[in-house]
Amino acid sequence: MCGSTVERFFRGISEFIFHTKLGVADVQLVDYVSDLMLRFVRVDSLYSLRQSDGMRTKHVVQMISEAERRIGLAKREVYRHVGDFTLFWSGMYPESLSAKKNRGESPDQLIDYCRQGKRAYAIAAEIEGGADRPSSELIHRMSEHFEMCAYGLREVRRHWEEDDDSNGLLTW
Template structure:
């Protein structure tokens, strides 16, 4: 996993928001490892170079799931099973991020002129997380359980990430900040 210490304040904010949204109704997903994974995903994907980190053999940035799938296939472009796993994990992250945090972008990502036009991001995300979860050897053992859970709970996680986004958007609202400050004064 990537070292996210430089992003600690941002990661703490995401941890608070993810905990608040996922721990309570209507979601009630209380798997600590999955929630930490989602915090890390949000933290990593604050940088565009992490969202679009995959490259083909020529070094060209891969921006569409269809292209990523070609890089994940050992019979086509994947040079190893390690690459296959990492690409499928990234496809799961990529599709979960867009379907959850910015679903309005799907209209552009799946525009009829794009290769992703016929790809169902939810189904492909679930499938890719599942494929990545089948690599259970050594260093991947712990994460394989998390990826399998993300595959099974993809829609719930997507919905929850959308609620997390709504929460952080509220934080910019001056009225919301006044209410939260008053609440903190009342609690404290």
């Protein structure tokens, strides 16, 4: 298995948590979650979606609005990004969502990230993506198992934070 150190780390910790700790046997789903973490290491990937005026979207409400303006594969990719974005935040940093709601300054303060993520993946799964993109079946499974994936991501974070606290392998 080749790849960068970060890629191997995310893949290894995802496989450990999802396969060993949670008993998830769906290799494609676990690989998708690993790839999601790797993509979102770069903040510009997390906020890669742009509005029609060229500005980056930072809120789920804006992303959904953009998705509704698109058709075909473009619509699928925006909805998939909404699913990925909501899964990442609700799994890796759920406390930031609570903070947004408590501050009352975000357009996303009234939305349920879990419900919107499941819905976004379900819509994306209805549009075929082609051979070079995740299958509709996989995206549909992401919708069905959203809560479990979010829980798995929380466990990934907990595991690496515990490892970091004990001067384990993660020392970045």
